Amino acid sequence: MTKEITNDNIANYTADLAKHAGINIASRAAQQNGIYKASQNLQSKIDLDPTFSIEIDTGKPSDQKQSGRCWMFSALNTMRHPLQKEYKVKDFELSQNYTNFWDKFEKSNWFFENVIASAKQPLGDRKVSFLFATPQQDGGQWDMLCGLIEKYGIVPKSVYPETANATNSSALNDTLNTLLRKDGLVLRTMINEGKSEDEVEARKNEFLNDVFRVLVVSLGMPPKKFDFEYKDDEGNYHREAGITPKEFFAKYVGMNLEDHVSIINSPTADKPYHKVFSVEYLGNVVGGRQVRHLNLEIAEMKDLIIKQLQAGEVVWFGSNVGKDSERQLGLLDTNIYKRDELFDIDLSMSKADKLDSGESMMDHAMVITSVDLVEGKPTKWKIENSWGEKPGFKGYFVMSDAWFDAFVYQAVINKKFLSDDLKAEFVDGAKDPIQLLPWDPMGALAFK
Known part of the structure; x- marks a missing residue:
């Protein structure tokens, strides 16, 4: 039985205001x-002084500008740091636009293939609606970038630079999504009219041809071969002619992508620890790498990250950066705002409840470069962001350990740091991962 708000209710609420001390000041x-x-806490700034006991120097941060490619920028940052050191090229960057081009092209094909597979379901079906809500976008996850690199390689930023549509992607995304929705409806109609598989495939290829043209006009034609020229920090000139993107990745980056595992912390009842999960409809490269997550307790995740940092390797990670964060100061801390004190209310929620209710999910990827250990326990972490040098400490943020507990959901770890038991659990679980629904919070994309 429903009940409306009455005037007596409002009178009681009004009278209750007097019971809260400091209401007028607040x-x-x-x-x-x-x-x-009004609720900002100065103590957070004091506690999160940017001094760390274990610190990896990573140079000048990159800048994704008005695009949602944080997952690309942060992943490519983990790959460029060793390259900068080995080849003595300070502030060298890999082309984010190159992976951006192939990501949008592959996501378009991914969308078409899923539309074809679900064509017999009504448009009102939740999964079909999910597909058409956002046919493609800027966001992604670690495994998705690995799939692109494994297929297309990578190039220096100097060879395939940013364009206006890469740095401010809203118009390109709007154009592509309109085109994909229109074409997706055509494919559904063809299948439901009984057209042959060959006819549907031929039509899909026509649509992909249009997508390719839009991307070339907007982002440029990706190179098949290029000349790599640079001067190192000592002024020495280097040149390698006619190298392909895959050859460049193998020679100059050389990271074995298969050695890197996505671990998550999702303390919800539906996700047992030490199990491997995948997410329906989450991906980009058809026939490429599957997104797979090994769910661990938060202490296990931290222990692995610290081991990797101690070995001199930075860590890609995903979090909910919009929560309890001060962008200009570059602080991530659960005590940065005292809203509960300002309003005299209780805002506390468990991490599981935040995930289950939609209060929190991963929305941004960054790089952990440092940690401060006191008596062997982490107190704060240094973060390389991809928002340029203006916010925070010349583009770097400081994250409290409490914020890590509350809002860090994913990290990528080299398998060599996993125990034998965890390696076995990932290998066994990855053969037949537990499938999560498309809208599960562990399927959220990093896009800020």
Whole structure:
């Protein structure tokens, strides 16, 4: 039985205001400065001084600008750091636009293939609606970038630079999604009219041809071969002619992508620890690498990350950067805002409840470069972001260990740091991972 809000209810709520000490001070502060400024806690700035006991120097941060390619930027940053050191090329960058081109092209084919597979389901079916809601976008995850590199390789940024549509992607995304929805409906109609598989495939290839043209016009033609020229930090000139993107990756990056495992921390009842999960409809390269996550307890995740940092290797990770963060100061801390004190309310939620209710999920990928250990325990972490040098400490952020507990969901670890038991669990689980629904929070894409 439903009940409306009555005037007596409102009178009681009004009378209750007098029971909350400092309500007038809080009102003036919040109304004049906004909720976050009024509740900001200076102690967080003191506690998160950017000094670390284990620190990896990674140089100047990159800048994704007005695009949602954080997952690409952060993954490519983990790959460029060893290259910078070995070849003595300070601030060298790999082309984010190159992987961006192939990602959007592959996502378009991924969308068409899933539309074809689900064509017999009604448009109102939740999974079909999920597909058409966002045919493609900027966001992604680690395994998706690996699939692109394994198929297409990689190139220096100097060979395939950013364009206006890469750095500000809204118009390109809008154009592609309109085109894909229109073409997706055509493919559904053809299948439901009984057209042959060859006819449907031929039509899909026509549609992909249009997508390719849009991408070339917007982002440029990706190179098949190129000349790699650079001067190292000592002024020495180097040149390699006629190298392919896959050859460049093998020679200059040389990372064995199969050695890197995605681990997650999802303490929800439906995801047992030490099990491997995948997500329906999550991916980009048809026939390529499957997204797979090994669910671990938060202490296990931290232990592996610390081991990798101690070995001099940075760590790609995914988190909910929009929560309890101060962008300009570059601080990530659960105590940065005292909204509960400002309003005299209880905002506490468990990590599992945040995930189950949609309060929190991964939305941004960055790189952990440092950790401060006190008596062997982490207290704060240094983060390389991809928002340029203006926010934070010249583009670097500091994350409290409490924020790590609350809002870090994913990290990528070299398998050599896993115990034999964890390696076996990942290998066995990856053969037949537990399939999560498309809208599961562990299928959320890093896009900020």
